[in-house]
Amino acid sequence: MKIGEAAAASGCHIETIRYYERIGLLPRPARTGGGYRDYHEDDLRRLRFTTRGRELGFSLDEIRSLLQLSDDPKLSCAEVDHMARHHLAEIQQRISELRRMADELQRTVAACGGGERARCVILNTLWRERPNAGKANSPRAMVP
Amino acid sequence: MKIGEAAAASGCHIETIRYYERIGLLPRPARTGGGYRDYHEDDLRRLRFTTRGRELGFSLDEIRSLLQLSDDPKLSCAEVDHMARHHLAEIQQRISELRRMADELQRTVAACGGGERARCVILNTLWRERPNAGKANSPRAMVP
DNA sequence: GCTGAACCCTGTAGTTACTACAGAGTCAAG
DNA sequence: CTTGACTCTGTAGTAACTACAGGGTTCAGC
Numbered sequence A, B: 001m002k003i004g005e006a007a008a009a010s011g012c013h014i015e016t017i018r019y020y021e022r023i024g025l026l027p028r029p030a031r032t033g034g035g036y037r038d039y040h041e042d043d044l045r046r047l048r049f050t051t052r053g054r055e056l057g058f059s060l061d062e063i064r065s066l067l068q069l070s071d072d073p074k075l076s077c078a079e080v081d082h083m084a085r086h087h088l089a090e091i092q093q094r095i096s097e098l099r100r101m102a103d104e105l106q107r108t109v110a111a112c113g114g115g116e117r118a119r120c121v122i123l124n125t126l127w128r129e130r131p132n133a134g135k136a137n138s139p140r141a142m143v144p
Numbered sequence C: 001g002c003t004g005a006a007c008c009c010t011g012t013a014g015t016t017a018c019t020a021c022a023g024a025g026t027c028a029a030g
Numbered sequence D: 001c002t003t004g005a006c007t008c009t010g011t012a013g014t015a016a017c018t019a020c021a022g023g024g025t026t027c028a029g030c
Helices: A003-010 A014-022 A041-055 A060-071 A077-112 A121-127 B003-010 B014-022 B041-055 B060-071 B077-112 B121-127
Strands: none
Touching (some): A041 B121, A060 B121, A077 B077, A077 B121, B014 B041
């Protein structure tokens, strides 16, 4: 099957498939006489594994590891399990970070309400001092 | 004040401040005789506005717009309000997407439980066909 | 046999928001 | 006058794609 069909079957773009091949996530497929990529069932399975992993938020590096682990005949489930748990923890972290943002935004837009105040509540929030200044990014220490 | 102090006072890295200046988000500050950047209270306020905006998840382009709107004497609160609501909606979108991931990951790691099965439950999930294949990325249509 | 549309190829450059150097200059203390 | 901490410019790297430019291939229809 040609790359366009593989793209349609996997739900990702043609360029993405070529990108995955370029970075070595997918093996180089067979070629037709005219130089077109020719995907077989196995290539497609591997591609689907990748897109599925992306849908679960895994990075391409993590997916690369998962594929290697999966290829291993004496598969260690524990390692996969550890990766998944670690990844889940990261996602939960991101969720709580986003929720913090959403909560604060919600409060400010509720206070503003689209009205015509002298000074916008939202902008005031941004100009105001932060409650926990200097802790967000852990910048390098200043000696002087 | 020097850039290192500004970094400490704003909670972001020195390189980040220079980056903001380079892309025109912050105005070029005064310079000392030796060529060092010399930040004043106003520069710091603007920098803090930016880091605060980042904490709320706004993109640098959005922050640029917010700064312009804020500089406008006949400030239109409605526009700021619209931006904030739009941004909030995007964040909520991302939260629900992450929650979808977290839910599915949670189910699989719960089913696996770190045991030594013949075939890992997590990997099985990845190898399995997706329930809604081909819809995730809206790839370009295939005519043939 | 020829044309045109639809598909495919390689290679490169752009995106976001930084981060990490290299190689040099400045400044204050000892 | 040296040393160490700080700063400067400029460039290149990161993740995961996306978007071309400039060509080649395939095939249906005439």
